[in-house]
Amino acid sequence: MNTEKFLGSAQTSDPPSRGFSVQEVSELALKKLLWRSSTSAQLSYINEPYTKPIVIPDQIMLDALPSVPPTDFVTLTDISAVALLGLANLSELDAFRTTFENHTQAFYIQQSVQYPYIFKLNYAMLQPWAANPDLAFSGICSISQVNILNYIIPYYLNNGAWRGSFCRTSGGGTLSRNGTDIIRESQLSFLFENGFFTCYEKDLTKYSTTPISSKYPPAVTCYLYKGQFGLPTCDSLWSKGSGSTIYYSKGPVLIGESTIRDPSLIMDVSGNARIDNILCNSLETYSDRRLKSNIVEIPANPDILSIGTYHFNYNATPHIKEVGLIAQEVEKVVPEIVREHDGMKAVQYDKMGVLLLPIVREQQKRIQSLENHVMELRSLVGRLFAKLM
DSSP, X not given: OOOOBTTTTOOTTXXXXXXXXXXXXXXXXXXXXXXXXXXXXXXXXXXXXXXXXXXXXXXXXXXXXXXXXXXXXXXXXXXXXXXHHTOSOGGGGGGGOOBOTTSOBOOEXXXXXXXXXEEEEEEEEOEEOTTSTTTEEEOBOTTTOOBTTTTBOOTTHHHHTTOOEEEOBOSTTBBGGGGTOBOOGGGEEEETTTTEEEESSOOOGGGOSSOSSSSSOOEEEEXXXXXXXXXXXXXXXXXXXXXXXEEEOSSOEEESOSSOSOTTXXXXXXXXXXXXXXXXXXXXXXXOGGGOOSOOOOOOOGGGGGSXXXXXXXXXXXXXXXXXXXXXXXXXXXXGGEEEETTEEEEOGGGHHHHHHHHHHHHHHHHHHHHHHHHHHHHHHHHHHHHHO
C-alpha cells in the first residue's frame, strides 16, 4: 500500500508529524466500515464529533462542564479573542472569517460569563492542510501556529448537547446557502486531540454546487474548552506519597460502571480483570439467597478425588515452583468451574472447597457409622469376656 503523503515532502514548512497519508485515510475508512458492519448505529465513527473519540490522558478536563451549553455567551472583540487564544496578532483571525450571502459577518468568537473557559466558535472557515489540501483541514494560525480547533468539546457529551456543525462555503469566505449547506455526518472525521478535520472521500457535487476542496474549505461552529487539563499523575487527581509513590485520593474508582453500586467500596469493577498476583486479607463472594434461583443441592461426587494434584512451573515464570490442578482434568469431572479466556482454560479454585463439602460430609457419616460399630463390638466383647470370667 502506498504510504506517501499526498503532496510528498514539497511542503517543508509543515511539521513532519502532521498530515494524512493514503494509508491513514484508508485505515480510517476501513475501521469505519468494520464498525458499521458490527452495529446498528447510523452515525459516523472513528474520532468523529458525533460519536466518542479516543481520549488521550491530557484531554481529561478538570474544570466543570454543565450538562448543556451555557446561554450567557458574549461576543469577544478581535483584540480579546487574540489575547485569550494566544494568537500573534489580529491578522491571524482573517483566515477564519466568513460572511453570509448579504456580506454581513458570520464568524465571531464568544465566551461564557459563568464558565470563562468555555468558548463558542461560530462559522470559522478551516484551512486546507498542505499535505492533503482537498481532504484535510485544520484551524492552525499562520504565525503563532496555534490551532484554534484544539480541544473542541466532544459533540457526543450528554447525548449530543454540545453538538456543533460543519457547513460548506462558496468561495471568498461566503457561506454556501447562508450556512444551511450542512456537511453530512457520514462524510467527515474529526480528530479532537489535534484539531484536524478530514473527509473519508471527496465531497461529490451531488451534495452541493461547491463541494469541499482547498478552494471551498468547510466552516465549523463548535464549543471550545480552554480550561485546565489533567494527567493521570496530576496533583488534582492523585497525591504524592513517600519517595516516588503516588496514590489516588478522590473517592471510589469505577471500571466498566458509571454508577456506584456499593458506597462502602473504594473500587467497583464490572466485568473480568486479569491480575497476575493478588495479596489481600480476605476474599468475599456474594452468596445471598436473594441473589440466586434454581437452587439444587450438590450430591457427593467421589470422582472429584480422582483429579490429580501437581507441582509445576508456569512457562512465563519457570523459576517459580507452583502447586495446583490441570484445567483439562477438572473439566472432565466438574466443567462448571472451568472457564476459557483467549483460548486458555482457567479453574475457579475457590469453588473446589464447595464441591469437597458433600464428600467430607459423606465420609463423616461413614466415620461415625464405623465408630458406632466399633463401640458395639467393644460392648459385645466386654459382655462375652464377662461371661467367660
